[in-house]
Amino acid sequence: MEHRVRKVVIAGGGTAGWTVAAALGKVLGTLLDVTLVESDDIGTVGVGEATIPTMRTFHHLLGIDERDFMRETNATFKLGIAFENWGEVGDRYIHSFGTVGRGNWMGDFQNLWLEAREKGFAGEFGEYCFELQAAEAGRFYTGEKAPTSYAFHLDATAYGQFLRRFSEQYGVRRQEGKIATVDLDGESGDIAALVLESGERIEGDLFIDCTGFRGLLIEDALKTGYEDWTHWLPTDSALAVQTQSVAEPLTYTRAMAHDAGWQWRIPLQHRVGNGLVFCSEYLSDDAARDRLAGNIEGEQLTEPRMIRYRTGRRKSMWTRNCVALGLSSGFIEPLESTSIHLIQIGITRLLKCFPFGGISEPTRDHFNELMIKELECIRDFIVLHYKATERDDSPFWQRCRDMAIPDSLAHRIELFRQSALVHPDPHDLFRVDSWLQVMMGQRMMPQAWHRMGALMTDDQLRGTLVRMKENITRAVGQMPTHQAFIERYCANGSTNDAVMQRA
Numbered sequence: 001m002e003h004r005v006r007k008v009v010i011a012g013g014g015t016a017g018w019t020v021a022a023a024l025g026k027v028l029g030t031l032l033d034v035t036l037v038e039s040d041d042i043g044t045v046g047v048g049e050a051t052i053p054t055m056r057t058f059h060h061l062l063g064i065d066e067r068d069f070m071r072e073t074n075a076t077f078k079l080g081i082a083f084e085n086w087g088e089v090g091d092r093y094i095h096s097f098g099t100v101g102r103g104n105w106m107g108d109f110q111n112l113w114l115e116a117r118e119k120g121f122a123g124e125f126g127e128y129c130f131e132l133q134a135a136e137a138g139r140f141y142t143g144e145k146a147p148t149s150y151a152f153h154l155d156a157t158a159y160g161q162f163l164r165r166f167s168e169q170y171g172v173r174r175q176e177g178k179i180a181t182v183d184l185d186g187e188s189g190d191i192a193a194l195v196l197e198s199g200e201r202i203e204g205d206l207f208i209d210c211t212g213f214r215g216l217l218i219e220d221a222l223k224t225g226y227e228d229w230t231h232w233l234p235t236d237s238a239l240a241v242q243t244q245s246v247a248e249p250l251t252y253t254r255a256m257a258h259d260a261g262w263q264w265r266i267p268l269q270h271r272v273g274n275g276l277v278f279c280s281e282y283l284s285d286d287a288a289r290d291r292l293a294g295n296i297e298g299e300q301l302t303e304p305r306m307i308r309y310r311t312g313r314r315k316s317m318w319t320r321n322c323v324a325l326g327l328s329s330g331f332i333e334p335l336e337s338t339s340i341h342l343i344q345i346g347i348t349r350l351l352k353c354f355p356f357g358g359i360s361e362p363t364r365d366h367f368n369e370l371m372i373k374e375l376e377c378i379r380d381f382i383v384l385h386y387k388a389t390e391r392d393d394s395p396f397w398q399r400c401r402d403m404a405i406p407d408s409l410a411h412r413i414e415l416f417r418q419s420a421l422v423h424p425d426p427h428d429l430f431r432v433d434s435w436l437q438v439m440m441g442q443r444m445m446p447q448a449w450h451r452m453g454a455l456m457t458d459d460q461l462r463g464t465l466v467r468m469k470e471n472i473t474r475a476v477g478q479m480p481t482h483q484a485f486i487e488r489y490c491a492n493g494s495t496n497d498a499v500m501q502r503a
């Protein structure tokens with residue numbers, strides 16, 4: 001078969017560029033010629049250190065060894081995110097990656113819990129989630145004995161280098177140089193070549209734009225257009241700084257709301273990543289600097305760096321013979337650590353519909369439709385965090401509370417408020433448990449629920465909940481501390497179960 005798409009050129013070597021290089025090299029490397037162009041003079045965004053569990057599936061697909069990856073990126077395990085001051089100042093809840101309780105075919109666990117709560121004998125909702133309780137206890141274990149749902153905190157720069165080494169093993173060629181212009185084919189309008197400052201032309205059949213926010217290919221050259229979502233997600237700035245660790249790493253990201261946004265704290269093995277996310281309309285840069293400086297722990301290792309962004313998405317992620325991945329395709333703020341996932345899901349979709357025989361309109365449409373639906377579901381989930389609040393203490397929160405929201409989200413909220421039902425969209429990244437933890441964590445309680453709990457006697461219902469809690473407490477008590485587990489897991493080749501026994 002004559003492959004009409006044989007030469008792939010990746011523009012940009014941040015997390016997006018090297019992730020796509022790793023996947024194309026490993027999976028299709030024998031069929032393709034893959035070149036990555038990056039410039040040492042232009043840095044990467046240098047953030048993006050919290051992930052979600054889908055990363056493990058992606059690594060598995062590429063055959064990446066988890067211990068190697070963790071050692072080389074100074075990674076820690078992540079079981080969820082602790083949200084502080086979101087529903088109201090002083091509130092705290094964890095959105096964990098686990099399942100909360102157990103329901104049955106008629107309804108999810110929240111219905112049993114709401115019944116028990118009304119009768120006065122339910123614990124906190126999160127008490128029925130194994131991962132959440134492990135996170136609170138600072139314990140961690142993964143292995144055959146416990147199918148824990150987890151992700152990682154990682155060093156973004158080290159991750160890029162790790163993926164580069166991986167990609168080069170599979171034949172990806174790195175071309176150093178600054179892209180000066182993008183040459184379009186006079187007849188088709190497709191990208192013909194990237195022209196470097198040195199004058200060198202890099203020709204290709206398919207171009208992957210991983211050049212970051214600017215979108216050198218997808219926007220500057222192809223004028224794809226951008227759909228702005230700032231009216232739903234008004235933060236536009238982040239101030240990032242790294243600090244020394246002052247304690248053992250937590251198994252969760254901290255997302256601490258303030259009066260004009262929120263602040264992240266991401267614990268790695270060797271340091272902590274911090275960042276103040278804010279809306280510049282409500283907080284000046286100087287005030288942001290002061291605020292961040294006043295709320296970090298440990299010695300500062302880097303100068304604070306300001307990053308500006310505009311929330312939204314490229315009107316299409318695949319235009320002509322160019323696929324945008326990473327920041328060039330759009331950006332939703334990092335509240336639920338979804339950007340690296342979007343890169344990875346974009347890559348797996350591209351691999352599934354790779355245009356060996358030439359790029360066609362239906363293939364492009366199919367890819368764009370899937371990516372846009374996924375992105376819109378994530379957008380709704382992030383908007384929920386701002387909308388579901390009783391905070392009234394600043395113009396920023398008043399605006400969030402009162403803002404109009406996408407119809408798709410308004411429907412979900414109304415459905416939950418009236419019936420405790422969570423509508424699972426087929427394109428949803430976040431499962432029912434995630435929606436429940438955030439909605440209830442932010443003070444949204446349904447007026448009615450399925451009475452499946454009333455089919456049991458009070459003693460039966462109470463007993464069911466007590467047993468769930470006891471099982472979780474017992475399992476968590478048998479786990480090693482997070483720090484102890486990391487030390488042994490990353491130090492040598494001992495099996496997970498041996499780590500468990502020694503703990």
Ligand SMILES: Cc1cc2nc3c(=O)[nH]c(=O)nc-3n(C[C@H](O)[C@H](O)[C@H](O)COP(=O)(O)OP(=O)(O)OC[C@H]3O[C@@H](n4cnc5c(N)ncnc54)[C@H](O)[C@@H]3O)c2cc1C
Nearest residue numbers: 012013014015016044045048050179212326327334339340
């Ligand atoms: C504040 C903030 C916090 C974030 N936190 C998270 C998080 O916790 N979790 C998560 O999953 N994601 C997070 N993200 C997103 C994550 O950082 C990105 O998705 C990820 O780093 C991918 O970036 P990128 O590779 O697309 O772009 P970049 O890192 O900007 O890389 C762009 C590349 O293009 C190259 N380039 C650009 N122009 C040229 C040129 N003319 N010639 C040659 N090369 C060029 C650059 O040298 C660089 O190599 C965050 C983003 C921001 C802004």
